[in-house]
Amino acid sequence: DQQVKQNSPxxxxxxxxxxxxxCDYTNSMFDYFLWYKKYPAEGPxxxxxxxxxxxxxxxxxxxxxxxxxxxxxxxHIVPSQPGDSAVYFCAASARGAQKLVFGQxxxxxxxx
Amino acid sequence: xxxxxxxxxxxxxxxxxxxxxxCNPISGHATLYWYQQILGQGPKLLIQFQNNGVxxxxxxxxxxxxxxxxxxxxxxxxIQPAKLEDSAVYLCASSSQALAGGPEQFFGPGTxxxxx
Numbered sequence: 001d002q003q004v005k006q007n008s009p010x011x012x013x014x015x016x017x018x019x020x021x022x023c024d025y026t027n028s029m030f031d032y033f034l035w036y037k038k039y040p041a042e043g044p045x046x047x048x049x050x051x052x053x054x055x056x057x058x059x060x061x062x063x064x065x066x067x068x069x070x071x072x073x074x075x076h077i078v079p080s081q082p083g084d085s086a087v088y089f090c091a092a093s094a095r096g097a098q099k100l101v102f103g104q105x106x107x108x109x110x111x112x
Numbered sequence: 113x114x115x116x117x118x119x120x121x122x123x124x125x126x127x128x129x130x131x132x133x134x135c136n137p138i139s140g141h142a143t144l145y146w147y148q149q150i151l152g153q154g155p156k157l158l159i160q161f162q163n164n165g166v167x168x169x170x171x172x173x174x175x176x177x178x179x180x181x182x183x184x185x186x187x188x189x190x191i192q193p194a195k196l197e198d199s200a201v202y203l204c205a206s207s208s209q210a211l212a213g214g215p216e217q218f219f220g221p222g223t224x225x226x227x228x
Contacts, residue, residue, distance in 0.1 A: 004154070034216070043116070043203055043219030044155070089154050098143060098207060099168055100217060102154030 003027045004092050006103035014111050019077040021106050023090030026071065030092040034100065035064060035075045038087045047088075048075070080110045114138065116220035118204050124226045130192035133223045136185070137206030143167075145217060146179055146189050147203040155203055161187065191225075199227045 005024045013019045023033075031052040036044035050057040050064045050073070057064050063076045077084055090103040117136040125131050137144050142163050147155035158177065160168040163184040172179070176195070181187040191198055201224050205217040 006154075009152075036219075041221065043205075043221050045219070046216045049216065091154075097168075098217075099157055099160060100155075102156070104152065104154050 002104075003030075004090055004101050004103040006088075006090055006106050008106050009104070010107040010109070012109045012111060013080050015082060016079045019075075019080045019084065019108055019110070021075040021077075021088050021090075021108065023073045023075075023103055024071060025073075025092050027092070027094065027101075028071070029094040030101075031095045032093045033064070033066060033073050034091045034093075035062075036089045036091060036102075038089065038105070044089055077108075082110050082112060084108060085110045116204055116206055116218055118202075118220035118223055120223055121221060122224050122226075124228065125194055126228050127196055128193040130190065131194055131225060132188055132190045133202050133204075133225075135187045135189070135204030135220060137187075137204070138208075138218055141206035141208045141218075142184070143207045144181055144187050145205040145207075146187070147205065149201045149203055149222070151200070158189070194225075194227045196227050199225055201225070 003026050034049040035047040037047045038044040048059050048062045048064050050066050055066050066073045087105045087107050089105045091100040093100050119134050144161045146158045149155045158172045159179045161181040164181045179189045201222040203222045204220045207217045
């Protein structure tokens with residue numbers, strides 16, 4: 001039972017353009033969502049998060065959008081840079097629990 | 113601030129052997145997690161500790177996996193005996209908030225286990 005899904009295993013974007021990574025969830029109890037970035041041979045690092053009381057959160061080049069009715073969130077990176085090439089994981093947690101449920105990840109490649 | 117430390121970084125064993133992984137969380141972090149990440153998948157929680165007590169071990173295969181967090185600081189995850197399907201990266205993470213929704217978790221570099 002995949003409660004958090006990232007349906008695109010990979011995404012290729014040209015440097016300077018916008019990267020959009022998508023994530024869908026099925027559990028209506030989820031109320032907090034996070035994006036992690038992972039380089040090879042390293043652990044995931046926290047990127048940005050959003051609470052279910054908001055529909056947008058912005059941090060520099062990174063913006064996360066949440067559509068609760070569609071149970072969908074997206075991460076926008078603009079402008080994309082070569083250092084953004086990594087695997088991005090979407091994660092969710094339910095109210096009162098610290099446990100994170102992760103999606104399968106999307107490998108983002110930024111082409112010069 | 114030192115990050116989450118894990119050792120070893122890599123381990124190769126034969127099936128039916130045993131193996132142990134060690135994790136030292138960020139100083140002061142009460143909550144510690146062990147995740148299993150199989151190639152091509154996202155991390156899956158195996159066990160969560162709050163101080164030295166287990167909060168969630170619902171996805172830990174208890175017939176072969178065990179974990180402890182003595183003194184509420186560092187932790188050890190053991191597999192005995194290992195199976196081929198245990199080949200994965202084992203990630204340790206820690207967080208500082210107790211029972212609050214959606215706290216940021218900090219991850220270690222992971223241990224890549226290969227079972228032959």
